[in-house]
Amino acid sequence: MVINLRSDTQTLPTEEMLEAMRRAPLGDDVFGEDPTVNRLEEMAAARMGKESALFVASGTMGNLCALMSHTHPGDEVILEAESHTYYYEVGGFSALAGLSPRFVQGNHGIMNVDMIKKVIRPENIHFPSATLLCIENTHNRGGGTIYPPSLMDEIGQFAHKEGWKVHIDGARIFNAAVASGVKVKELVKSADSVMFCLSKGLSAPVGSVLAGDQNFIKRARKVRKMLGGGMRQAGVIAAAGIVALDTMVDRLAEDHSNARYIAEELIKIDGLEIDLNTVQTNMIYVDISALNITADRLELLLKEQGLLVSPVSPYQIRLVTNRHINSNEAHQAVIIIKEIVEKVR
Numbered sequence: 238m239v240i241n242l243r244s245d246t247q248t249l250p251t252e253e254m255l256e257a258m259r260r261a262p263l264g265d266d267v268f269g270e271d272p273t274v275n276r277l278e279e280m281a282a283a284r285m286g287k288e289s290a291l292f293v294a295s296g297t298m299g300n301l302c303a304l305m306s307h308t309h310p311g312d313e314v315i316l317e318a319e320s321h322t323y324y325y326e327v328g329g330f331s332a333l334a335g336l337s338p339r340f341v342q343g344n345h346g347i348m349n350v351d352m353i354k355k356v357i358r359p360e361n362i363h364f365p366s367a368t369l370l371c372i373e374n375t376h377n378r379g380g381g382t383i384y385p386p387s388l389m390d391e392i393g394q395f396a397h398k399e400g401w402k403v404h405i406d407g408a409r410i411f412n413a414a415v416a417s418g419v420k421v422k423e424l425v426k427s428a429d430s431v432m433f434c435l436s437k438g439l440s441a442p443v444g445s446v447l448a449g450d451q452n453f454i455k456r457a458r459k460v461r462k463m464l465g466g467g468m469r470q471a472g473v474i475a476a477a478g479i480v481a482l483d484t485m486v487d488r489l490a491e492d493h494s495n496a497r498y499i500a501e502e503l504i505k506i507d508g509l510e511i512d513l514n515t516v517q518t519n520m521i522y523v524d525i526s527a528l529n530i531t532a533d534r535l536e537l538l539l540k541e542q543g544l545l546v547s548p549v550s551p552y553q554i555r556l557v558t559n560r561h562i563n564s565n566e567a568h569q570a571v572i573i574i575k576e577i578v579e580k581v582r
């Protein structure tokens with residue numbers, strides 16, 4: 238048996254999803270005629286409390302569509318320094334959207350208004366004009382950290398006063414909502430757009446959704462087409478997304494409690510460092526600098542024992558709980574890590 242804690246993106250579709258995919262009524266979505274995609278988009282807009290929504294191939298595509306629809310080439314986009322959009326999206330914000338980045342150093346990825354104020358520059362002929370602020374909730378490199386709902390509002394209101402649009406990279410916004418005990422639409426109400434992923438903890442095989450007002454989504458639909466994301470009978474995958482929204486949100490709490498359990502057990506092991514404050518959802522970042530091996534080597538040793546983890550820097554590994562991990566497997570993962578660390582220490 239393999240215990241896979243590499244990422245929640247590795248979750249497989251449920252039987253109900255596969256059945257829904259087989260039975261989904263289909264049409265050409267570029268013509269707006271796929272009833273299943275239309276239904277998913279309506280559901281998603283309602284969940285996000287936004288006027289409209291757009292089904293996209295991936296979180297990366299959703300974020301890029303948002304950036305390109307909110308801004309013009311040459312504008313400045315304000316991003317958290319460790320944000321996924323900056324770190325892991327192949328520089329699309331600059332290569333394709335033509336944006337100039339301005340970074341805010343957050344606390345484990347979480348920004349506040351004072352931090353944002355520090356990077357603002359006054360209007361000046363030399364500076365690009367900032368038009369967009371991006372917020373990542375949960376914050377991946379921050380450790381799966383969440384923004385308190387009131388902070389989301391505070392930042393959103395501040396950004397609007399500055400004349401910026403606000404986009405939320407909410408790849409795991411449902412994790413944030415479940416962990417904070419509030420409805421998603423409450424969390425995103427002060428943003429102009431939000432992207433969320435169906436293909437992570439929600440277990441759908443493919444797809445993300447971008448939501449916002451009608452005009453914004455109209456522009457984003459055209460950008461998506463330009464990026465090659467007009468997907469024809471996309472209902473075949475959207476069907477799984479509908480099941481994901483209907484059935485997979487509440488259970489994220491289980492992933493959070495398994496992550497917490499693993500983190501609390503791992504910090505008891507000499508040589509492993511975890512900032513427990515950051516273990517707020519389904520991720521655990523483990524610092525292994527005190528061991529005599531690299532993260533790549535540890536990954537290999539754990540793999541030999543049937544445990545898959547991700548090295549994320551030379552001396553750091555990441556574990557992500559997901560629906561394929563129950564409390565027994567969480568327990569088993571701890572035992573495997575403990576044995577290996579005791580061997581190499």
Ligand SMILES: Cc1ncc(COP(=O)(O)O)c(C=O)c1O
Nearest residue numbers: 295296297298321373377406408
């Ligand atoms: C915070 C965040 N945003 C965006 C994405 C991009 O999603 P995708 O892999 O579907 O492009 C990810 C993927 O892990 C993510 O963690």
